[in-house]
Amino acid sequence: MATVGTALGPMLHNRFLIGLAKSFGVILASEIGDKTFFIAAVMAMRNPRMTVFAGAMGALAAMTVLSAALGWAAPNLISKVYTHYAATALFFFFGLKTLYDAFLKKDEGEESELEQVEHELSDMNKSKSAGSMKDMEKRKSSFMVAMLGMIFSQIFLKSFTLTFLAEWGDRSQIATIGLAASEDVVGVTIGGILGHAICTGAAVLGGRHLASHINERSVAIFGGVMFLLFGAHALWTGP
Known part of the structure; x- marks a missing residue:
């Protein structure tokens, strides 16, 4: 029994590290450079900055978990x-698909991710300021919004909501689901949260200067290339 436990220890440790490394890399x-x-x-x-970071990280951590x-539940069903x-x-x-978008997809006349986000946030602010008093009263009358507003700041809620909605259905979310189905779920979760923390921290600290100097291609x-390498590794190691 002790021999089995001794053999399983390094194996579980390796699975944890592999899951963490893959999730972090994905x-x-x-x-970086995503919406x-x-x-x-x-x-x-x-x-x-700290309020924006807290809201974004709250959404990304929740989405990762x-x-x-x-x-983790998928192998129990399939x-x-x-x-x-x-x-x-x-x-x-x-x-x-990522390489196709980078090399072959025509980008003439298309906005970058940065420009799209700036326009969306600008339109959101305009629509908010142009809203009627009646609409404002309706929003204020919502019990849930009022309760959340008492606990969290509006900036926190906006950062959390926008990030959560943007992340839903994103390739990183799908990749996290796939990784957790085949690797150690704890390692995948911790690696994903650490990766999000670094990316979001860099975005918050660097601001537009960092964002405008990112070469999206x-x-x-x-x-x-990273996705292909992880796919090749998964194919080589087998289930």
Whole structure:
């Protein structure tokens, strides 16, 4: 019995480290220059940085835990073999799609992620200021909004909500689900949160200066290659 425990210890430790490293790498490869990155960067230009960071990280941490839980539950409903190869296929899909967008997709006349986020936030502020008093009273009458407003600041809620909605269905969320289905769920969760913390921290500290100097094509190429490498590793190691 002691021999079995001694043998399982290093194996579990290795699975944890692999899950952590893969999740950390996937987040760095997919979140730098992504929409959530620019939301934090643009909001931090006009609002307290710590509040923006706390709201964004709250949303990203919640999304990471939720995604990892979904991935962890998947093998209990579907065969481990199927979930592993489905996750592997997702890595190859995202890798090839990211490289396709970087090299072949025409970007003439298309806005960058930074410009899209700036326009969306600007339109949101305009619509908010142009809203009638009647609409404002309706929003204020919402019990849930009022309670949240008493606990959290409006900037925190805005950062949390925008980040959570932008992250939902994003490739990093799908990748986290796939990783948790085939790797150690604790390692995947911790690696994902650490990766998000670094990306969001860089966005909040660097602001627009950092965001405007990011070469989106280079970041996309790096991300695509990372996804393909993880897919190849998953295919080589097997379920």
